[in-house]
Amino acid sequence: MLSPSKNVAHYGLAWLALVLATLAGTAWWWNIGRPVSLPDAPSDRISCVSYAPFRKPGETPFNQNYVITPERIDEDLRALSQRFDCVRTYSQSNGLSAVPAIAARYHMQVLMGIWLGGVEKLNEKEVATGIATANAYPKSIRGIIVGNEVLLRGDLSPARLAGYIEQVRAATPKSIPVTYADVWQRWLKYPQMAKYVDFVTIHILPYWEDDPVQAVDAVQHLKDVYAQMKSVFPDKTLMVGETGWPSAGRLRRSAEPSVVDEALYIRDFLRYAATVDMPYNVIETFDQPWKRSLEGTVGGYWGIFDSNERPKFPMRGPVTEEPRWWLGWLAGAVGAMAFVIVGTRRRAWHGARGWLALLLAGFAAGTSAAWQVRQMIFACAAWWEWLLSSACLLGALCVAAALARRIAAHLADHHDHSEPAPWWRFSSLFALVLYDILMAFDGRYLDFPMGLFLLPGVAYGVFGLLTHEQSMPSAEQRFMACVGPLLAIAPVVMELGMNKVTWLWLGLNLAIAVPVLVAWRWHTIRLKANEAQATHQ
Known part of the structure; x- marks a missing residue:
């Protein structure tokens, strides 16, 4: 378990991450909805x-x-x-x-x-x-x-x-x-x-x-x-x-x-x-x-008219990026309610802090999922692209919701020692590293699916702040946690550090990888300590 001083600091960072994620989702949708002169x-x-x-x-x-x-x-x-x-x-x-x-x-x-x-x-x-x-x-x-x-x-x-x-x-x-x-x-x-x-x-x-x-x-x-x-x-x-x-x-x-x-x-x-x-x-x-x-x-998307023959912008006056920006906030509200409902299942904690954590996590997840759906509307053409993208988004939402329940329990001061199923994180890491490889070696025409990977990335990052894992992460997860951030550096370098999205992408890789690396180090130190103790005995 964490020491009391680290416990307080890490809890504070976890709250900060949830608040910032919520504010970021709110601000992004508002920003693309404001008229620009x-x-x-x-x-x-x-x-x-x-x-x-x-x-x-x-x-x-x-x-x-x-x-x-x-x-x-x-x-x-x-x-x-x-x-x-x-x-x-x-x-x-x-x-x-x-x-x-x-x-x-x-x-x-x-x-x-x-x-x-x-x-x-x-x-x-x-x-x-x-x-x-x-x-x-x-x-x-x-x-x-x-x-x-x-x-x-x-x-x-x-x-x-x-x-x-x-x-x-x-x-x-x-x-x-x-x-x-x-x-x-x-x-x-x-x-x-x-x-x-x-x-x-x-x-x-x-x-x-x-x-x-x-x-x-x-x-x-x-x-x-x-x-x-x-x-x-x-x-x-x-x-x-x-x-x-x-x-x-x-x-x-x-x-x-x-x-x-x-x-x-x-x-x-x-x-x-x-x-x-x-x-x-x-x-x-x-x-x-x-x-x-x-x-x-x-x-x-180079047309002055869209594919339905509608002008995309006027030649005079303000221009709005997304007139239906409020749908992002609506998705956030739906996400907040959904996470609260999920959080009530077999709940062992009490208090306002747990509910607040679920509301913040759900709102951030909803706005992120809405971003990804908007991206899918632009990017997906064939039915299989819609099917694959939708399945990935649904999986990411399920992982985020399950982790939000555990995050809420920790922040409500109920020391839930349970861990997410190993295959959740393995799947998230595998998908992220696979996309990292594509971006590093053939990324000229690929989009960054930020809305998709924000969900498990931020969720695992916050969860990692609140608890030490009880078991050593698998060798495969340790390998992917090392390789992912290294691969994510490649787009930053190729874009000369000028592309803000590549930095966010690197941040997501670190958010999901650092808890694995910390757990690896912590269990390695504990194993060595146990071996030293056994030698002295």
Whole structure:
């Protein structure tokens, strides 16, 4: 058992942890619900915006047999024409070759894309269709983009790409300029490509930079890059072919995907674009759920409209991250009541402190679980993702509730010497270390499921403050308690210590691991003392 002085200190720390967890959950939900004042955009209209209509469940350009109907495209462009002068497409397949003809009905222009990849037969089909479309509707085509980030992906050599560009230029009207689009760094690596295009199309996405830039500084970064590229290609018109900001997903250093930051960036960019003679295209019209399989959660949330065609933010006035923020507080209240009900089962303690501990633990657990559910709404697409995530969340809640009963008993001064079943902590540690491995070695597109692991992490941390374990933790648990925090240091280092979420993740690893390490040390010391005593006898 703990000495009296340590007992008081540890009890105080346990109360502090419960209060801080409750306040953190309360404050987080309130913070994302408050309206944030931002500078207004000069107008609701945008010069050009990327258009990919694959926004409904199961729709993806990877399915070559899936065709977007002309009626669907007509419906989209009729609505988009109210705010956009031009749309950029990326391919001729899936029915998108119909876009220029339909755009003409609504007096819109098209930056028409021809998709190039590593399959020669498909490339030839794309090029042939693109040439035919350009010749049929030259007045509605602002430019032809032959290939998108082909050099970035390594699908074609610069020479083969140049051949396709020359083929398209030779077979289409001279009035339509031809270009190629890639990230600005690839243009610096292959500057010779400029001689094959009528204008240079660069992508500047501050979130995806090798050195990510936070939203408040992102437009200045774009200005700097644009000036640099103008100096490299002084004799060419320079177009920003993609720029934008995601509204949900993984934090990269200090670059945070959020609705507020997306609104901030788009508004800042449009104000800048209105002051310079710079052709541009914003990515993108609609959120694209299919991109989550390529880029993680963040890939699906670059749209100005969500996947249901609703604007995600206004161009003027305050912006709110989560209008339904009060659901987080409601979940906290439900969690508090649920933990109190669970705590009444075979209760051997009395007094207000035990009930208070259950209320605090339950409210914190409820707000954390609500955070995780919100994350699941953004991240989960397939049924099995929902099933797996829901099962993990339910398990984490059960562990947290069971530990809350024991924490309440200790804080009510009932010295409950029982310990949680070993497999609870083993399962929590195993899941956490497994995710640590993924984050350490392939974490670029992975989210941090903070709401999920906060539940067992904080619960075990508080429980460890209140009691010594009666038995030595298993070798497997001791191993995972050592490895987990070491692996969790990797994301902190890779993000240069700038990502606040990586620090919280490291803290969770320590919260669940330290009690195991302390118990290991305590039992080792006691074992050595017993051996020494036996030797003297």
